[in-house]
Amino acid sequence: MTGLLREGFGATGPGAVTPDGCAVELYERLxxxxxxxxxxxxxxxxxxxxxxxxxxxxxxxxxxxxxxxxxxxxxxxxxxxxxxxxxxxxxxxxxxxxxxxxxxxxxxxxxxxxxxxxxxxxxxxxxxxxxxxxxxxxxxxEGQGWHENLPRESPLGSDGVARVLSSEPAGPGVRSVHVEYVYPDARWTQTFLSRPxxxxxxxxxxxxxxxxxxxxxxxxxxxxxxxxx
CATH class of the missing domain: 3.40.50.150 (Vaccinia Virus protein VP39)
Structure with missing residues (x-):
């Protein structure tokens, strides 16, 4: 994995990532x-x-x-x-x-x-x-209550799943959100900051x-x- 991440953002998984933690190979599949x-x-x-x-x-x-x-x-x-x-x-x-x-x-x-x-x-x-x-x-x-009732998952096409695992306070009015994307042949995670x-x-x-x-x-x-x- 390559890419220089911004503070508060993170990623794991194969391939290049953007500064906000988006994996290029993953985003090709979504x-x-x-x-x-x-x-x-x-x-x-x-x-x-x-x-x-x-x-x-x-x-x-x-x-x-x-x-x-x-x-x-x-x-x-x-x-x-x-x-x-x-x-x-x-x-x-x-x-x-x-x-x-x-x-x-x-x-x-x-x-x-x-x-x-x-x-x-x-x-x-x-x-x-x-x-x-x-x-x-x-x-x-974001929809109403998007940061609540976690973890939450949704399908990605016929063979993948996205899971919003957590949303934690990261400063006044800011949340740190951790998401994973799982396919049969690969897994990615992304951590990013969001202001509801x-x-x-x-x-x-x-x-x-x-x-x-x-x-x-x-x-x-x-x-x-x-x-x-």
């Missing part, structure tokens, strides 16, 4: 589930999508297959090397400035729960900077970045559409 369909139902057909933090293309590839024009951004060159069918940009989200705007900006993978509020604001500011007038930002947030947000804190963060929640896209409230204001 299924997208119904998330591309949720996105497609919330935006115009054929929309230009800017995907921030695309990883190895877990959602990029099905979105391209659905006919969307996707620009995929990630800070990991190893992750981007796995992406096909989309324009790729090697950059951090916070510093990104493409000089153009998109019909849809996508911020998935719970990135809005960055443990540092300054980073969260920079992520949302990048969303606002790149969304067109009349466009939208789609965000994935109340509904009021989430909406306040959007407001500070010039966005406003428009609709909840899934019954569990995990996917939200926001509009520029």
């Amino acid at each position: 299924p997208a589930g119904d998330q591309p369909a949720v996105i497609a139902a919330a935006v115009p057909a054929g929309a230009r999508i800017l995907e921030l933090g695309c990883g190895a293309g877990r959602m990029t590839h099905p979105l391209v297959d659905l006919g969307f024009d996707v620009t995929a951004v990630d800070e990991s060159a190893e992750m981007l090397a796995k992406v096909h069918g989309a324009r790729t940009v090697h950059s951090s989200i916070q510093t990104l400035d493409l000089g153009t705007r998109f019909d849809v900006v996508l911020l998935a993978s719970f990135l809005v729960h960055a443990h540092d509020p300054r980073v969260r604001h920079e992520l949302l500011a990048s969303c606002r900077r790149h969304v067109a007038d009349g466009g939208c930002v789609l965000l994935q947030r 947000l109340t509904a009021e804190e989430f909406e306040s963060a959007l407001t500070a970045a010039g966005l406003a929640a428009d609709a909840t896209l899934t019954p569990d409230g995990v996917w939200v559409r926001a509009l520029p204001v």
Whole structure:
């Protein structure tokens, strides 16, 4: 395993990892589930999508297959090397400035729960900077009680399982989350920092970045559409 991890983040398992502990080989395997369909139902057909933090293309590839024009951004060159069918940009989200705007900006993978509020604001500011007038930002947030009733597991396709093993206090308002991913031929773990947000804190963060929640896209409230204001 290679990669320089940020403080508070950890990983075990085969292959290269990103600074926040995401294993490239693992993220190649993770299924997208119904998330591309949720996105497609919330935006115009054929929309230009800017995907921030695309990883190895877990959602990029099905979105391209659905006919969307996707620009995929990630800070990991190893992750981007796995992406096909989309324009790729090697950059951090916070510093990104493409000089153009998109019909849809996508911020998935719970990135809005960055443990540092300054980073969260920079992520949302990048969303606002790149969304067109009349466009939208789609965000994935933690569901209610996500840090409770652990351990909890969910299937990964037909042969894998993900287990959220623990979520422990790691500072004021911050949790340290430990997850394992098990397949018949490999096992990975990831430890990362998360800042849970109340509904009021989430909406306040959007407001500070010039966005406003428009609709909840899934019954569990995990996917939200926001509009520029």
